[in-house]
Amino acid sequence: METHLGSAPKHNIDPEIIRNTFADYLKRKGYRNTQERYFVLDSVLSIDKHFNADELYLYLLQRGDKVSRATIYSTLDLLTKCNILVKHRFQGDSAHFELAGRMPNHDHMMCNECGRIVEFREKEIEDICDAVSKKHGLKMMKHSLQIFAVCDDPGTCTYNQM
Amino acid sequence: METHLGSAPKHNIDPEIIRNTFADYLKRKGYRNTQERYFVLDSVLSIDKHFNADELYLYLLQRGDKVSRATIYSTLDLLTKCNILVKHRFQGDSAHFELAGRMPNHDHMMCNECGRIVEFREKEIEDICDAVSKKHGLKMMKHSLQIFAVCDDPGTCTYNQM
DNA sequence: GTTCTTGCAAACCCTTTGCACGTCT
């Protein structure tokens, strides 16, 4: 079985640091160190893309680490809560995840027509969010920005507002 | 039956213009002018909030216009495609809609703890999105920005990153 | 009269849950 989730990470995140972060979190919360949780963590660390729960499930299968979907969901939740993963909800149906340290505070732009996703980081955005939050009496935790656009190149990507 | 969707709109959108927009769109696409579609449009025009499909279904019932959920979904889709409505996907489960002309290009900030939603408009954000799109060879159609924050006031709203 | 739309219920997808079994401490 072949998935599109690469197994040679290009990000420069130190796996050891993340494993410790997770171990600390579990300990702090009184949660147990189970094989399954670390199977999931190790897979996640080897992916340098966005992925959803089911893709991760299949990827784990392919690696020979069978973990049930229920456990995948539960572990993704833990990993999100301790800020190892970031959870996105794009237009589509399923939630997408990615390593938080992979490309901090970046946002996404997608072509309505071809589905291509462009990631970008724009410092100003974070600053504006911070300022707006303060102005309204809140403290920003994070933000999520998506730009819906269409490719300029009409050859590969024609937009039709049907 | 009483819903929380007000029936006295405070926005200053001209219903006639919107009805014409919709009629033109239907005509242009060869879709039919059905009672149900205009029931939905009229309801939508009388709401000055975000709403989801089911809230709209109940609101229509309350007004005495019975339209099935299937038709609600289909009509919401049409209204979104012709830019009368904007569709949002906040963290939660269901998609939320609102009139596009109600508060153009505004964004949302929500408190993780109490769920309060603050709407704001920041011109800079639109400008940055536009510039970023150009930089990557795309033409921006729209953007969606959410800020996840917590209320400053610790009395009403304590945040605990469990 | 033909084609499109509606309404209902069933199907669907993603996610969560109940419960029995297994594993961690």
Add this chain to the structure above:
DNA sequence: AGACGTGCAAAGGGTTTGCAAGAAC
């Protein structure tokens, strides 16, 4: 041993779909 986590399958919520009946053209 006890408590917690896992896996399975079933339930759940939101949304879409198949099909027969009805409405628009």
